[in-house]
Amino acid sequence: MEARAAYIHIPFCVRKCAYCDFLSFPSCVDQIPEYVEALCREIGLSEKFWGENKSELTSVYFGGGTPSLLSPLQVKTILDSLRRVFSLSKDCEITLEANPGTIDEGKLLGFREAGVNRLSLGIQSLDDSVLATLGRIHNAAAARQAIYDAKKAGFQNISCDMMLGIPGQSQDAVASTLEFFLREGIPHISLYSLILEEGTPMYVRYGGDIEKYVSQEQDRAMYHYVVNTLKENGFAHYEISNMGRPGFESRHNMMYWRAENYYAFGLGAHYYLGDERGTHKAATVKEYITSFDADGKPGEVVKDDIYEAEEKLTIDDQKKEFMMLAFRTGKGAEVQVFEKRFGCSVESAFGEELEKEIQSGLVEKTEGGYRLTEKGFDLANQVFGDYV
């Protein structure tokens, strides 16, 4: 099975943020040691589940949850398990998501020594009232300190998350957060607009209708302000929600957007291998931890006991998915890559859709293919709808 990336899910958080519906559990942090052991067992079984792997991993991504709740030794143990099964390329990008409320310079130094070379900091905002609205565990001073500490620990490849469209968030708060990132030389920023997810405290607080509090226009104005300011400062808008200085694009996410294969380990992690997308059957941390035992006989665990294939993608599905993911990126859909992968031209597969999107000003032709226009980036869901 050819895959060059591995995603590791760490489903623990100190406390649930008010907007979050990610798979993370706030009350079972004491289960981390057992979880790490189970993760290593799952990684060790990959050859049995997915066949012998000859390809090198060029990206490992610790996402969550809050991976920075792990100790540096636990991160190293997981990376060592990966190295026993796969080879990691010399320049393998190893990213760890970190919450500012869980790190200090010493811990970050430990992560670097363990092999982590890219840090994704969940800053969201440097305004205390915005952070309180979001229910983050850290305030603005802790978030600034996290950036100072990351730099002191020697990290150069740092990404900061920034959230927009939050009730009570002013344009000034957005501007001063961005100014700080630029002053500190942060080379990569991920931008997200707040989405009210059903079942979250924020959904209840705002009656499920964010537009009553932040209009689409306000949200788009913040987004355009950030995108334009970053462009003026040498960042490329290389994906709808991501901007980076040249050389600092997220390698891991680029593999997702190129619809490439990836392994996934841990509770709730989703893999894409061959034409199959799937996830772990376990629903809780406890179930995950015990799922490799097979009644005390780990050697007898089989793939179907552990994973659930969610969908098998037909070639047509794969072509549509390729377009949808490629249109998220600044480069767009590259005709040569499409032809090489599917043995037919992109025009023969989607000529009508492309024509319509070009007429509507959502897509433009480039030298190498097709990409979203600025208007298309704002109305991306309309374009994606053509490939569902």
Ligand code: SF4
């Ligand atoms: S830190 Fe991230 S994963 Fe954890 S609760 Fe907050 S938003 Fe969710």
